[in-house]
Amino acid sequence: SQKIEQNSEALNIQExxxxxxxxxxxxxxxxxxQWYRQDPGRGPVFxxxxxxxxxxxxxxxxxxxxxxxxKQSLFHITASQPADSATYLCARFxxxxxxxxxxxxVTVRA
Amino acid sequence: DGGITQSPKYLFRKEGQNVTxxxxxxxxxxxxYWYRQDPGQGLRLxYYSQIVNDFQKGDIAEGYSVSREKKxxxxxxxxxxxxxxxxxxxxxxxxxxxxVSNQPxxxxxxxxxxxx
Numbered sequence: 001s002q003k004i005e006q007n008s009e010a011l012n013i014q015e016x017x018x019x020x021x022x023x024x025x026x027x028x029x030x031x032x033x034q035w036y037r038q039d040p041g042r043g044p045v046f047x048x049x050x051x052x053x054x055x056x057x058x059x060x061x062x063x064x065x066x067x068x069x070x071k072q073s074l075f076h077i078t079a080s081q082p083a084d085s086a087t088y089l090c091a092r093f094x095x096x097x098x099x100x101x102x103x104x105x106v107t108v109r110a
Numbered sequence: 111d112g113g114i115t116q117s118p119k120y121l122f123r124k125e126g127q128n129v130t131x132x133x134x135x136x137x138x139x140x141x142x143y144w145y146r147q148d149p150g151q152g153l154r155l156x157y158y159s160q161i162v163n164d165f166q167k168g169d170i171a172e173g174y175s176v177s178r179e180k181k182x183x184x185x186x187x188x189x190x191x192x193x194x195x196x197x198x199x200x201x202x203x204x205x206x207x208x209x210v211s212n213q214p215x216x217x218x219x220x221x222x223x224x225x226x
Contacts, residue, residue: 004152042219097143099152102150103152
């Protein structure tokens with residue numbers, strides 16, 4: 001079965017630093033990977049999608065990379081702010097549905 | 111504003127009782143999904159529907175049932191056969207998936223179900 005794993009350790013960083021989150025997958029590379037943000041007690045909110053043939057995608061202070069050799073996607077939050085504190089989920093698409101990782105919780109200290 | 115509305119936000123179930131969680135969307139999306147989220151675990155797919163009057167089991171469908179009589183609505187029933195129903199339930203919708211495009215999913219704010 002296709003698995004997707006995120007670094008389970010929570011990430012605590014100082015405001016202004018860059019947070020880097022990891023998403024690893026097994027078996028064949030998905031055609032797409034998606035990243036979502038989830039705040040406590042709320043539903044996930046879509047952030048970015050990256051395609052297999054894209055090495056990098058950016059949106060404001062967010063950057064996502066996709067390395068099919070390492071079977072890994074990295075998610076970066078640059079110039080982090082306390083408002084970036086949340087859980088970030090990656091998801092892969094296969095068989096008409098998304099499979100989600102467990103998420104990585106990021107806390108940005110002022 | 112378009113979006114997905116889940117109700118109620120909190121729900122309590124007695125032993126042996128069926129309960130129904132509501133999910134309504136006004137995004138004109140064809141596809142709708144139900145997920146279950148437990149602490150420390152990823153979202154697990156319960157059921158999904160790509161079109162009205164059609165739905166498929168996800169990875170953990172046992173003890174749950176759904177219907178899709180209208181495009182806007184995709185209610186989930188947690189039956190008494192579901193022995194561990196305490197969880198956070200999320201409903202989502204998307205434009206219809208196909209092999210070419212990968213549509214992002216739009217989520218509601220969930221229903222937290224607990225056992226009395």
